[in-house]
Amino acid sequence: MIASYNYDAMGDVLVIVLAPNAEKQSVMTVEQVTRIQNDETNEATGFNIRGLGKKLGLVNISGGVALNDKQVALINQVISMAGFPEMLAATPSKLVIGRVLTMAEHPDSDHLHVTTTAVAEDKTLQIVSGSPNMQEGIKVVVAQPGTMMPSGAIIWDGALRGVPSSGMIVSGRELQIPGAPDKPGALVLPEDFGHIGEPFDLTKAQTLYSDSLVDIDY
Numbered sequence: 001m002i003a004s005y006n007y008d009a010m011g012d013v014l015v016i017v018l019a020p021n022a023e024k025q026s027v028m029t030v031e032q033v034t035r036i037q038n039d040e041t042n043e044a045t046g047f048n049i050r051g052l053g054k055k056l057g058l059v060n061i062s063g064g065v066a067l068n069d070k071q072v073a074l075i076n077q078v079i080s081m082a083g084f085p086e087m088l089a090a091t092p093s094k095l096v097i098g099r100v101l102t103m104a105e106h107p108d109s110d111h112l113h114v115t116t117t118a119v120a121e122d123k124t125l126q127i128v129s130g131s132p133n134m135q136e137g138i139k140v141v142v143a144q145p146g147t148m149m150p151s152g153a154i155i156w157d158g159a160l161r162g163v164p165s166s167g168m169i170v171s172g173r174e175l176q177i178p179g180a181p182d183k184p185g186a187l188v189l190p191e192d193f194g195h196i197g198e199p200f201d202l203t204k205a206q207t208l209y210s211d212s213l214v215d216i217d218y
Helices: 069-081
Strands: 002-008 013-015 025-030 033-038 042-052 095-105 113-120 124-127 141-142 156-159 163-166
Touching: 042 069, 113 141, 124 163
Parallel strands: none
Antiparallel strands: 002 013, 013 042, 025 033, 033 042, 095 113, 095 141, 113 124, 156 163
């Protein structure tokens, strides 16, 4: 489950994304809840819920949010009262610390690399990356499929030049970390910054560049 919250003069809207948009979909609104459905599977791909920000403690913020069990329980109550059958669950962040284990040249590109990147002790992803500073062994930040970036963009499985890619190795600029270089290049983390597989702490990362912890030359 991916969630973002937007507040403006017109009110507040919580946007919940459960799956990519379908080619054929329909929308149903009951009171404050709007349900988006994949018409081929009849499964919900997302919800927009109005007027819930104050109860969730989200007023006057905008962007991606991590919801705890108590907040999700309140959301489920509102969805149920609107007559929809889905029950949502809080999920850990999909933006995690990873390590590039292998790197190979892309068969159809002179600047893309095909990596095998660990995102947990027992899980690796094939990720195609165009970062000019990519190399084996570096500790990186991985947006796994289903990650909402600070910009609001959502990362899904895809392919680059015909090679499947699950997720993205991200830059400090894409994470909107203060002081990040305004050019392409993976954020290479210091070895003492967290463990492989744990959620990436954006709050802790706010001083990465100002504390000169990141010394990789882009």
